[in-house]
Amino acid sequence: MFAFAIRSLAQGVLVLVTVAFIAFSMFRFVGDPVVNMLGQEATQQDRQELTERLGLNDPWPIQFARFLGDAAQGEFGVSYRQGRKVSDLIKERLPATLELAVLSAIFATGLGVLLGVYAAINRTGILSNLIMSLSLIGVSLPTFLIGIGLIYIFAVELRWLPSFGRGEVVRLGWWSTGLLTESGRKSLILPVLTLGFFQLTLIMRLVRAEMLEVMRADFIRFARARGISDRSIELSHALRNTLIPVVTIAGLQLGSVIAFAIVTETVFQWPGLGALFVNAVQFADVPVMSAYLMFVAAVFVIVNLTVDLLYFILDPRLRSGRRVAKGH
């Protein structure tokens, strides 16, 4: 178990260093930072002085090591466009994105598992078939279309919910939350639905398929032959076996929900990291872009580590170290 955790951690670090190298390369290939900082009017000498001061004359491995050191401390320099520290910008935007993503993930996995189990148990029911048909829409419609559709129905026609922004937020230290005000909560509903809908349908279909597979297993048949109640077989024996593969997919999906909320944030003008990144791309704001890249990588690494550790809780077969009975 310990060796496994260390190995996963080492792999995670390797991924982060690799991504850091790509992020670092962006500085060298996307525009010249010296020109960006000094503008067109600067003299040749000014440029050389700044280049020296920024350490850009050092060989690239040293520059990369310096970049890594800074990145490890969360420092990615100063935004070209806004002139503020990138770490501050991210800190400011992170709560909006995390709140949106975590709520979407809870919505998607909670309801997804529930509906998936229902559809698997009542395989031939009318409601199950309806759910399955609707889920096809969720899987096939692009996110922005779902968002725009929801805005049209609930914001434009019914006027129940706001169509953009976070509403009023409350500051708790450096964290800002929309959960404590009514307008904040109302503003969350549509983006959460939009961001979570695809994941919901995906997880639901996955749970249903896995559960139907598990229900055909010998140990389910044996549990029936032992007279175990249907409810216990479905919700205890089958569901736990179903969840193992589902955790993998759901984990990766959660990572992508946090990392790629870009479309949803753009549609709802949500002041999160995705919107920050889109703006950064438009202005070739390399420090922000590279920071975002590192952030996405870190999210995936952390989620993967968590999933790996969850396996140990869910699946006793992975917990080694116990002796196996030999002899008969």
Added chain:
Amino acid sequence: MATGDTGMEPVLSVRNLSLEFVTRRGVLRALNEISFDIARGEVLGVVGESGAGKSLTGTAIIGLIDKPGRLSGGEIWLKGQRIDNIGHDGLRKIRGRRIGMIFQDPLTSLNPLFRVGDQIAETILTHMPVSKAEARSRALALLTEVGIPAPESRIDAYPHEFSGGMRQRVVIALALAAEPDLIIADEPTTALDVSVQAQIITLLKRLCRTRGTSVMLITHDMGVIAETADRVAVMYAGRIVEIGPVADVIRHPRHPYATGLMGAIPALGAKVQRLTQISGAMPRLNAIPAGCAFRPRCTVAIGKCAEAIPPLVPVGATSARCWLHETPVEWSASHG
């Protein structure tokens, strides 16, 4: 009744059981008028080649036939109670509690994510009004009884931490957990190492004898039947073709198919150059010939065999379904 040297009511009585599969291409009859009794403490062996309907008979008794299969006739009685028409919940109370089942593959019979002790305790708690602590101590006693070494520590182990033979011992403990009257063992040793098979059979036999539990032992291993069973039923293409005391069926098989099966058993010390082989294969369910299903492979078939299905008639100590032993008057008097 046909069996019952004790004169007691049989534990299990199957009467004219038929089972069919409704498919798109028509109705396939998988079991035809199966009738047999199992007395208290008796071991009935059921033999036959793959597809003869052995497992299906066991599955039908415990009510686990999956769609599109369905019982199309006959009755199943458990200690005087009819159980083929008592519905889902009625059957669930009988499964495990009054009929235990052991499946072929111990590697897949246990839920991999649950401790073996918890699986045994779960079965006990489902059927018996005992506390959790009591269920656990019973589970421990069962594990000791089936010969798991160091049961106090193994009770909290997971199935993957046991070898195949040990897992089948756990499965036996599970089947016996709620003290059923009858155990249906569906090829309990087929998936095991040859060296372990004898141990498992001996264990099963010993446990059932001490408890007075009846056993329906489904297998295609005649050696196991010869050592273990009191009586044996030979199945072919969904019918019982011969049934009787195991010694008689082995020494004097009356049905040509049974004769062929017994001839295929290698024996130590016997001066046999070649083992007999029954040529051909069992017909598929959708192509069972008219008359006796064994006729195409039978070496002693007569004209009548193609015309009608022979009834099961007593021949000496056993009963056989063959026109060569036709004595209908006697049959109608003693078989129902």
